[in-house]
Amino acid sequence: MSSINLFATDLRxxxxxxxxxxxxxxxxxxxxxxxxxSELRAWAHLDRDxxxxxxxxxxxxxxxxxxxxxxxxVPVGIKDSIDTADMPTERGTVIxxxxxxxxxxxxxxxxRAAGAVILGKTACTELSYFTPVETRNPHDPRRTPGGSSSxxxxxxxxGHVPLAVGTQTADSVIRPxxxxxxxxxxxxxxxxxxxxxxxxxxxxxxxxAFGRTVEDAALLADVLxxxxxxxxxxxxxxxxxxxxxxxxxxxxxPDLAFVKGPVWDRAAPETQxxxxxxxxxxxxxxxxxxxxDAFGQAEAAHRQLMTTxxxxxxxxxxxxxxDAVSEVVRRTxxxxxxxxxxxxxxxxxxxxxxxxxxxxxxxxYDALITPAAIGEAPLGLETTGNPAFCVLWTFxxxxxVSLPLLQGPNGLPVGVQLVGRRGHDGRLLRTARWxxxxxxxxx
Numbered sequence: 106m107s108s109i110n111l112f113a114t115d116l117r118x119x120x121x122x123x124x125x126x127x128x129x130x131x132x133x134x135x136x137x138x139x140x141x142x143s144e145l146r147a148w149a150h151l152d153r154d155x156x157x158x159x160x161x162x163x164x165x166x167x168x169x170x171x172x173x174x175x176x177x178x179v180p181v182g183i184k185d186s187i188d189t190a191d192m193p194t195e196r197g198t199v200i201x202x203x204x205x206x207x208x209x210x211x212x213x214x215x216x217r218a219a220g221a222v223i224l225g226k227t228a229c230t231e232l233s234y235f236t237p238v239e240t241r242n243p244h245d246p247r248r249t250p251g252g253s254s255s256x257x258x259x260x261x262x263x264g265h266v267p268l269a270v271g272t273q274t275a276d277s278v279i280r281p282x283x284x285x286x287x288x289x290x291x292x293x294x295x296x297x298x299x300x301x302x303x304x305x306x307x308x309x310x311x312x313x314a315f316g317r318t319v320e321d322a323a324l325l326a327d328v329l330x331x332x333x334x335x336x337x338x339x340x341x342x343x344x345x346x347x348x349x350x351x352x353x354x355x356x357x358x359p360d361l362a363f364v365k366g367p368v369w370d371r372a373a374p375e376t377q378x379x380x381x382x383x384x385x386x387x388x389x390x391x392x393x394x395x396x397x398d399a400f401g402q403a404e405a406a407h408r409q410l411m412t413t414x415x416x417x418x419x420x421x422x423x424x425x426x427x428d429a430v431s432e433v434v435r436r437t438x439x440x441x442x443x444x445x446x447x448x449x450x451x452x453x454x455x456x457x458x459x460x461x462x463x464x465x466x467x468x469x470y471d472a473l474i475t476p477a478a479i480g481e482a483p484l485g486l487e488t489t490g491n492p493a494f495c496v497l498w499t500f501x502x503x504x505x506v507s508l509p510l511l512q513g514p515n516g517l518p519v520g521v522q523l524v525g526r527r528g529h530d531g532r533l534l535r536t537a538r539w540x541x542x543x544x545x546x547x548x
Contacts, residue, residue: 127178210301283520306414
């Protein structure tokens with residue numbers, strides 16, 4: 106079996122045992138990129154020589170008997186909105202062409218310390234917003250891979266790398282994972298530090314993980330998670346052992362709650378039918394639960410937090426490079442400038458109100474189940490898709506994971522989104538793995 110077909114956990118173990126060399130694994134990834142990148146365009150920057158030289162050093166380190174990090178020799182892609190000191194970080198905009206940060210983002214430093222091989226920077230939309238890039242969907246190059254973490258999702262789905270890092274302020278991890286048929290994990294807000302990452306809206310911005318299995322996403326998130334004094338939303342407590350929890354058996358059968366949510370009417374008819382069949386297949390393990398009407402406030406409140414954050418954090422682009430910024434970014438910044446302080450603070454209050462409502466549901470259920478996107482990836486590259494089914498959960502800051510469990514009418518993947526209790530990321534991942542195992546046995 107080629108190493109590009111192995112899961113990240115398998116690669117890590119085989120490299121640690123000396124059955125595979127990090128150098129050969131990196132070469133296999135580069136060969137796969139050479140074969141498909143001209144069509145997919147998942148990468149903003151590749152540093153082949155640096156990656157191969159690093160892999161060789163890691164092989165020598167292992168051969169000398171030194172202890173190995175949890176990602177020793179495993180190739181990883183980094184979204185181009187995340188700073189890397191040895192590679193450009195251009196944030197998907199010509200304004201930042203050639204930009205070279207002076208130091209790594211905290212998550213990149215943690216990856217290096219864990220022994221990961223940073224293969225390069227994956228393409229992202231302009232300033233991590235909605236303007237599409239040239240990246241194609243590996244399942245059908247005529248379709249979008251989603252955004253804004255377009256390249257990260259496409260690179261994992263195409264076998265370029267086993268793992269990649271993305272970010273989400275609305276739906277930029279979960280929706281690309283759904284469209285590309287891989288696992289995307291958005292942790293609880295504040296679990297992973299954002300120091301050295303393009304800031305859009307601090308109450309919403311979250312770093313996420315892409316992999317092909319729940320365990321792979323947990324492996325990556327384990328390395329990224331933890332306190333950073335540079336990020337006030339992280340807390341000085343021990344991070345959860347996500348991979349250990351995800352790999353374990355639930356003490357009892359999880360109870361799931363299928364929620365349609367306030368945007369159910371936007372789901373494609375075949376998505377609605379697919380979830381009806383999924384709920385039926387889960388039988389007694391899944392109840393249908395209605396969210397209170399108050400959850401309909403989330404979309405507008407999220408919009409206020411996001412546009413205000415844009416107006417503040419992306420102001421230099423707007424003021425100094427007005428004509429080089431896309432119209433959609435300019436409009437969003439202008440919209441944020443008009444948000445009143447009282448409305449912004451009210452939006453923050455709504456976040457806590459809705460989380461209180463979720464807490465009552467999670468007293469009964471292990472996870473909520475809902476679509477990750479309205480349907481399969483749309484044709485054309487003019488849009489990255491509709492964020493409707495992710496906004497509520499990003500607004501509340503709860504952990505979510507997209508699982509490639511359904512197919513659309515064209516045979517393309519449609520993700521099933523599991524939503525967990527805020528701060529209970531490990532339990533969510535364990536439930537997600539249980540669900541994939543349960544459905545595979547049912548087949």
